[in-house]
Amino acid sequence: MRALHLCTLTLAGVVLAALPAKAVVIVVGGGAGAQCYATAEFGDPFAAFDICTKALDNQQMSVRDRAATYINRSVVRLRVHDYAGAMTDCELSIARYPNLGEAYVNRGAALINMDMPKEALESLDKAIKVGLDKVHLAYYNRGLAREQLKDAKGAWEDYRKALELDPTFTLAAEELKRFTVTGTIIEARS
Numbered sequence: 001m002r003a004l005h006l007c008t009l010t011l012a013g014v015v016l017a018a019l020p021a022k023a024v025v026i027v028v029g030g031g032a033g034a035q036c037y038a039t040a041e042f043g044d045p046f047a048a049f050d051i052c053t054k055a056l057d058n059q060q061m062s063v064r065d066r067a068a069t070y071i072n073r074s075v076v077r078l079r080v081h082d083y084a085g086a087m088t089d090c091e092l093s094i095a096r097y098p099n100l101g102e103a104y105v106n107r108g109a110a111l112i113n114m115d116m117p118k119e120a121l122e123s124l125d126k127a128i129k130v131g132l133d134k135v136h137l138a139y140y141n142r143g144l145a146r147e148q149l150k151d152a153k154g155a156w157e158d159y160r161k162a163l164e165l166d167p168t169f170t171l172a173a174e175e176l177k178r179f180t181v182t183g184t185i186i187e188a189r190s
């Protein structure tokens with residue numbers, strides 16, 4: 001029996017078309033941890049969950065790789081809307097190796113989906129401060145959190161920053177299309 005269950009999506013006040021971005025972390029050295037990384041974002045989520053859990057059972061894994069594997073498993077949990085499980089995996093990662101910004105990005109994504117935008121902003125700010133390879137994901141998610149807080153100007157600025165950091169990032173480009181800027185007034189269409 002699989003330990004991962006597909007949860008019902010219940011988003012209060014979140015634009016469904018704008019889903020938070022998730023971050024994976026490379027696991028060095030091969031084995032199940034590397035397989036977890038390879039399948040977390042795009043593979044079958046149930047198979048990926050099983051692979052990641054098996055990797056976490058490996059006592060020989062380095063502290064950093066274990067933290068990265070928790071991050072990768074959080075991506076799997078986010079994909080199937082298991083936000084509480086994703087939060088748990090992010091917290092386990094942070095407790096072991098607090099300098100992986102991807103854990104804070106994924107925690108922020110879970111919090112956005114749990115309608116906790118203030119807490120999401122704190123986590124995403126921490127991701128930016130700690131640093132990560134794809135920092136544009138933190139700015140994009142921060143834009144989503146700011147929209148939940150009715151901060152159109154802040155959301156617009158974060159989506160612009162995400163697109164500036166990665167000009168090919170289509171999610172941010174699509175979000176920016178919804179905004180109207182008139183002088184100092186910035187408004188967003190739903």
